[in-house]
Amino acid sequence: MSSLKRVLGMVKPGTSKFEASVDGYDLIIDYPAEGYQPEGPTPGAMVAFALGGCKALVCSAYFSARKMDVTVGVEVSFDVQRDGRRGPYYADYKVALTFSGDIDEADLPKIKKVLDGQCTVQHILLSTNNTVETTYSIG
Structure with a gap:
């Protein structure tokens, strides 16, 4: 199953700020530099954000489907x-995932199995089949 996604963005001269539109949401990634206050997280931090967010959302969907009232906290x-x-x-x-609410230790192995199978970002990071194709043009 392919679900091609597109990120449209640019870096303006004299900045290190990458501004982009992703699925209709405006995002910024940036690098800190001497004398320059960044306006967003670094690219590496965004990868960590995506990994943590993916795991938290998979857990939340698991709990919701089972009508379990559980809050999911994540630290990456x-x-x-x-x-x-x-x-x-x-x-x-x-x-590090932290759960509070309607959950006990017996639920943790099931949650691990679901996360190992359904966290898309984890699968992307661990895959050896990834490719990056870069094209260049002027205009």
């Missing part, structure tokens, strides 16, 4: 490193 920490001067890059993500 990550460390991006590279081998050598120019890469390749790799990242270690640690996701």
Whole structure:
């Protein structure tokens, strides 16, 4: 199943701010620099945001389908490193999920199984089948 998505955006001269429209929502990613206050999170932080958000939403859908009144909290920490001067890059993500409400320890193995099967962002990050095709044009 293919669901092609499109991100339209630009970086204006003299800034490090990438402004984009994604599914009709305006987003900004940015890099901090000396003398410049960033206006958004870094690209790496957005990846962590997507991973945490995906896991929280999958859990929320699981609880909702079972009519369980559970609040899902998430904290993602990550460390991006590279081998050598120019890469390749790799990242270690640690996701801590916290549940409160109508839940007990017996539910946790089921939730793990659902997350391992349904968190799209986790599957993308762990896949060895990803490709990136970049084209260049002037205009």
